[in-house]
Amino acid sequence: MGFSDVVVLALTLLCAEKEALAFIRRVAYGTVIDPEKYPYVVEVIVENETTGYQCTGSLISRSVVLTAGHCVSGKEMEYSVQFRKRGVLTTIIHKTVSADGGLFAVFDYNHPINIKSANIKDFALVDVGLIVLNEPLPICEREDGRLYSVLPLPISNRYSDEWTSYTNSFEDCKLLGYGVHELGIPDGQLRELNVSVQVYANALVSVLRGKGAACPADSGGPVICLSREKEYIAAGIISHGRGKSRELKPQCYGNKWSPEGDVFVDIRIALPIIKEGLIRLGKLKEFLADNMSC
Template structure:
């Protein structure tokens, strides 16, 4: 179900309602499809982001939708809970530059989805899921991304640069781009992001990015990675954006991975 909650601001000069509303990235309104896009990004050369996977979900009624995810271990993919929440199965595309031309694929049923037990679909808190997969060998086109260490738990990352990646539309009203795209974005402080979305959405377990010049994640980029330029560590999972659209200039929100290191360790055994 689409989330469209208007946040009320008493301050003079508050953003228009359409910008202050929040939607899961896959449900943003510019397209009736929930296929993905990176807006105003650039094509990823082969092997640039070997950790990103395409996730083609199927619902119980046979309909489908697209999300992204990150390889974090030989048998684990990390994604958003709003991606797994309505899926009955998923086909995972590994090492794909063109969306459906993967090095190989794996099919996984819902029994291998491990969704965070406290996921809240109303405010997208704890928007994180794990998918257990068959064993995957690593090489230059298919490889894991490193998680942050426990030492990073209290780093705000304010002002740090990162890269997001995904497939699909490259502008609000364009057609699908089947080629993998990246966009370089700057992480902003949560206090500034709360001025747009409010504290109900922006918690200590959230990261936000600036969308300068319309550079952002959108639609089925949901669940995809936000990886630091410095150290190549996975710090965010694409979660939500402004109801005003991907190129509105409002921030975009990510699940903060450092907030879930204990949970990831308990489920997967992966820790740094």
């Protein structure tokens, strides 16, 4: 990404009014993959008697799913998650787990952040949600023909009072989602897309240059990058698309135009908020135990 591209996208991010925000519960032109390649990724189903929508999420402990805050901020909605596996011709639903054990959500374009160890006081995009499942899952094990695992978060010291990240590198990144694709609505297929991630304005951005973008129902899905240990770890959470491209054709089925770029929550900024949510939901000890065992 050139400097001018970053500036143009940054101006779009900072100057466009919220009312003009084209919020896309956001993989077009991605690669369909076996769900067990990333066994922590789940399809989030949100519905009531009159309406419903889908998002994507990641299992971070035996009973907690990390997703976007705007995916769990709806009132009087019922939540469930689906784990899929490869069938004969396509992926199939392996297990559905209801989720009314508790919710935590922060959705704010200018959320105050205070990272004491780095002497940082600022504002950032925070779009973080946690969903508690009714049934704990056998993480890091295979049960009934399906593997379950947790998304690795880049926490320097999980037992520290303040969670900070041990990585500042965003190399070899991918986004993962169960959302709309270039030809149609969500079809139960997990897709991955290689993306170039840049840091700007306390968020992560990916300027769209050609084919390939996050789409409706990808929101909450993980952005993962390769660590120095050659392990894919969480780098961000898919949040929304921003701006309106004059050059790109619509990439997601049903959209009339393409955004200029995809915007992701920076996991480094989100870590303290995730910890706060785990504490409020009474799930911190579970998280620590499960991430030690995997």
